[in-house]
Amino acid sequence: MTEHDKVAAVQPQTLAWVRRHLEAGERILGIEALRGGISAEMRRLTIGTCDGGTRDLVLRSFVDPFSVARAEDALDREAGALTLLPGSGVSAPELVAVDATAEQCAYPSLLMTHLPGRTVLGDEGEGAGDAGDAGLERRVTLLARQLVVIHTLRPAQRPREYEALTTADTVVVPQGADAAAWAAATDVIRRPTPPYEGRFLHRDFQPGNVLFDVPSSGAGEARITGVVDWAQTSWGPTDLDVTHCSTVLAVLHGPAWGQRFAEAYEEAGGVLAADARERQYWQVRDALAFSEDVRAVAQAWQEAGRKDLTARVAEERLDAYVTALMGMPG
Template structure:
């Protein structure tokens, strides 16, 4: 057993009606402690513990939302864990096969990602829509900080976000869709995890978030190719200028410093420095602002 979590593991045994014989930590996340559990009958599960603030303070709402969405999506085309038991800040869910695939932005990876995101956006929750999306770029984040090499770009971004959000058609959103929340097996996505932020809002916001993550992980070209793949899959004819607001909203959401997402990448064996992630985030901002800058 892992020291410090005896009480939570005991709760999982009681809720799961199995004796747990092996516990191992899972890497890749930064809001929660994730534990892979194996029972004496060979069954496996995953225990999510919201151990970090401010998420722990809001664990009841976040984990209840995750459990609800997992029940909604059960039987759909989207591979999701099954909620077994909930006692915030703990959520016990079924184990899914597969591994993270953070080290590749090959064409097949981006195409499968794009199709999975399109499937999520096509899901109809009926009358049980999730909450309206929330901005992760409030005014308090719109501040020039020392690592920025192009402060004028960030000034343009902050100015853009002072404008009203564009009109959009509402869609079922994962809201945190990126390579770090996808499990892969034999070239296919075997699991989409982390549904605590599921929302109703513009599809472009989900696309933007996945693209920004790809840009920091693999460079600006990967973000462009993913966005193009999604648009081909959905017939979306939006251009970068039309999507600029949502892209900028997502990018600014990583401030004051994107390094919070970098350590899990290094834990997974990738050699990405804090400075490289920052530079790539700024390059992504330059790319999405280019249409607007060129027209001024």
């Protein structure tokens, strides 16, 4: 693919907007699609600088009609979070520009700096043996510590209250799932919402939105280099962020790792609902919400390198996790 073709992958109207936000004398050298996302198109832009060097920016655009209808709120939330985070102890991209209503771009878009590191979703062999388990345990610990820091943030203006994302009437039960376990889980979210003390939430905190530096010298030296995708920032119970990351870990690596993350969060100083029934409510609510998108998420993970995680495998792991949450044999 030529450089011209790469640039042509983004609408000219949007490219013109990007150029208006570059430093004097800078130019776009190339564009690369970033894989693994679901709701938005992500592009890494290589920018030629005046001194002959390069730097990278990231362009986030909501393109499909479903996402465009929700883009203004999402991009406003992300822009607000990226403005809040500098100096907070949470490494995140810096905001360059935002056009949440597509007044100047072809689609609602946000331009931000690019962070070093990469997402680590694991692979078919990870978790098999001491070395794989040690690397995953290290990352789970780092994820938990990072989330505790996020929950300490106190923005001057609170983001919008969280949305539940699923109801007892919208649950999608995977084919072949444990019918009794899923019926019991659905009954759990019919209960009244437990009381909670609100905190600043990322709302999509999980391995796909955390960048790591994992040196080849050993997984034990892994460190987090940044947290991305702040478009769903909300105000609500810490359990919501913890249970979402737990669900994703359970599907990526097996149910035991989902339950391990909650333990790691508390070990790092995080506070969850004290009552077991209240914890179960938040755990089940997220797992059932995940069921609605599990096939789309599995496809994105496959594109990002997890070829083993077919939609069927993802559904089976989610079923095993829900069954475990309900205390039934799996």
